[in-house]
Amino acid sequence: MTNAQKWVSAFLVLFILLLVLSKITNRQDNETETASTEDVQQDMAQSAEIDVQNLLGSNRCFTCHGEDLNGTGMGPSLVNVSENWKKASLVSYFQNPKAFLNNPRMLVLKNKYNREMPAQGSMTVEELDAVAEYLLTRK
Ligand code: HEC
Known part of the structure; x- marks a missing residue:
């Protein structure tokens, strides 16, 4: 080289x-x-x-289901929601409760309280999801 x-x-x-x-x-x-x-x-x-407590208050859930969600004369107790609901169906129930009146249990509840669960039109899907998650996991 x-x-x-x-x-x-x-x-x-x-x-x-x-x-x-x-x-x-x-x-x-x-x-x-x-x-x-x-x-x-x-x-x-x-x-x-998402502030679930705030959503429950502003959407009047407490008014019908009670401050502690144990129920009032206007709506049933929401203590054992997970016994009857999975998250996806609970979210669609919130969006359109009427669609679930073919479920005999819901029809009985509606007649018992003589009013219907109102459709939740003002919450986003994420908020409905968070509310459902909360109800399904609280004891
Ligand atoms: C005007 C009163 C009223 C308001 C406000 C209301 N609900 Fe209801 N809710 C009812 C009634 C009555 C039923 C019984 C079933 C039906 O009507 O569909 C019910 C049923 C339910 C159920 C099913 C209970 C079960 O045993 O399966 C859930 C869950 C529920 N409501 C959650 C909520 C949440 C969360 C809010 C607030 C975002 C809310 N509700 C607001 C009256 C109300």
Whole structure:
């Protein structure tokens, strides 16, 4: 190998090393970036957390089902909801209670209280979901 050839190969090696190094640091930058976007998304999810008690109050659930949800003369107790409901059907019940009057138990309840559970049109699906989750898990 001549001297000139040695210099050329030395530069070549240096160039490849720098290229590899820059690729590695670049990838690390990207990783830190994704991590921070996830943090932001998590923060947003937390600040948008749904206040179920507030929803139960503002949608008058307490008025008919009682402050402690143990029932009143206007609506049945909601203590053992999980014995009769799964989440998906409970959410569709909230959206359209009338559609469930072919269920004999619901018909009996409706006649007993002489009024119908009102359809919940002002809550988002996420809010209905949170209310259903709450009713199904509370003891
Ligand atoms: C105007 C009174 C009234 C209001 C307000 C009301 N309900 Fe009802 N709810 C009833 C009645 C009456 C029934 C009995 C069944 C029917 O009519 O469909 C019932 C039934 C239910 C059931 C089924 C109970 C069972 O034994 O399966 C659930 C769950 C329920 N209501 C939750 C809610 C929630 C949550 C809210 C508030 C978002 C609410 N209700 C608001 C009157 C009411």
